[in-house]
Amino acid sequence: MIVKVCGMREAENIRQVEQTGADWMGFIDYEGSPRYVAGVPEYLPESVQKVGVFVNASLSQIRERVAAWQLDYIQLHGKESPEFCREMQQTGIRVIKAFALRTPDDLLTTESYAACCDYFLFDTPCNGYGGSGKSFDWEILTHYQGETPFLLSGGLKPESLDALLKFSHSRWAGIDLNSGFEQAPGLKDAAALSDFIYSFKQNKYNL
Numbered sequence: 001m002i003v004k005v006c007g008m009r010e011a012e013n014i015r016q017v018e019q020t021g022a023d024w025m026g027f028i029d030y031e032g033s034p035r036y037v038a039g040v041p042e043y044l045p046e047s048v049q050k051v052g053v054f055v056n057a058s059l060s061q062i063r064e065r066v067a068a069w070q071l072d073y074i075q076l077h078g079k080e081s082p083e084f085c086r087e088m089q090q091t092g093i094r095v096i097k098a099f100a101l102r103t104p105d106d107l108l109t110t111e112s113y114a115a116c117c118d119y120f121l122f123d124t125p126c127n128g129y130g131g132s133g134k135s136f137d138w139e140i141l142t143h144y145q146g147e148t149p150f151l152l153s154g155g156l157k158p159e160s161l162d163a164l165l166k167f168s169h170s171r172w173a174g175i176d177l178n179s180g181f182e183q184a185p186g187l188k189d190a191a192a193l194s195d196f197i198y199s200f201k202q203n204k205y206n207l
């Protein structure tokens with residue numbers, strides 16, 4: 001199971017969260033987000049995969065950041081087309097496409113992305129593009145029959161542990177933790193993350 005912690009900004013907090021058992025760390029390159037991080041922090045993690053989060057960014061903006069931050073993945077939360085995802089993949093970067101799910105029919109959109117994404121991320125619909133702190137009805141995911149593995153996202157917090165331990169799906173690959181583990185926007189509670197990630201991995205898969 002992959003555990004991604006998203007919305008990181010500050011060097012010291014990045015160092016702390018790197019020690020929590022997280023596998024991936026996300027950095028938001030979207031100016032509309034309270035977690036937007038403009039320049040490269042003084043410290044970038046070495047033992048986790050780095051994910052850049054974008055909303056309708058241009059190919060050149062993404063390419064620049066991938067190179068400057070040595071990103072391993074890009075996570076796309078806007079109206080990026082399958083062709084755009086394919087073009088990004090062809091540059092050698094791995095692609096995570098986010099989908100907001102209100103009803104099972106929203107899963108139909110994923111079909112045209114299957115061949116050009118490495119992961120999907122299923123999130124809660126909101127007025128913005130993500131980071132709502134709200135969860136969605138996971139029952140919708142019983143209708144997901146695609147092959148592409150997915151991360152479960154949207155409002156996950158310490159109290160979500162029991163529900164996550166009960167959840168199951170053959171394509172479920174991981175979880176994305178964000179505003180539910182913050183002391184302030186972009187500042188994560190490393191102790192809460194350590195406890196949660198330990199319990200999740202121990203109880204769920206004994207990893």
Ligand SMILES: O=C(O)c1ccccc1N[C@@H]1O[C@H](COP(=O)(O)O)[C@@H](O)[C@H]1O
Pocket residue numbers: 006007026028030033034035053055077121123129130131132133134153154155156176177178179180
């Ligand atoms: O966190 C943000 O501000 C954000 C802004 C724009 C796009 C994505 C964003 N975050 C992603 O949203 C989901 C859910 O976050 P939350 O748990 O509901 O706070 C997560 O994948 C973040 O990567």
